[in-house]
Amino acid sequence: MATALVTVRALRDQLVDRLRADLLSSRFRVGQKLGQDEVATLYGVSRTPAREAILQLRNEGLLVAAPKGGVQVAGQVDEATRGFLNGLRHLVEEHALRICLDELTDDDYAALDRIVKKMKAACKKRDDIALAEHDVAFHRYLVERSQKPTLAQLPQRLT
Secondary structure, three states: OOOOOOOOOOHHHHHHHHHHHHHHOOOOOOOOEEOHHHHHHHHOOOHHHHHHHHHHHHHOOOEEEOOOOOEEEOOOOOHHHHHHHHHHHHHHHHHHHHHHHHHOOHHHHHHHHHHHHHHHHHHHHOOHHHHHHHHHHHHHHHHHHOOOHHHHHHHHHHO
């Protein structure tokens, strides 16, 4: 009998997802400087995961080097590039789903359903930040469920 694995995500990964969602939902203004102390305080974490999250999001292009050191929020990508990147994301997710579809359990469907309910609640509240956060969680769940670490690393490799 197979035992279901429970995925426990590192604090760094959770922070990356949260900060990414906040950046994508325009919680921070373009050009705003973000230091690791500020990120650590804002999200209630130590400096190490804050520094690692900043490095990850800099690699993804959501944060860029600031003129006098540190990082700042990058400008939004143009519509054509955004469409291209969304298309790539969809291809990755479709591939991940094909890999794991036959192995999804009732627990997986229940977990995805909980995420969708949170997305619906965020929509009703018009909470763009929560919606973006739950949207990322839904897609990450599928990619991680495929158990192909290379798929999860693809966004960083494209930048």
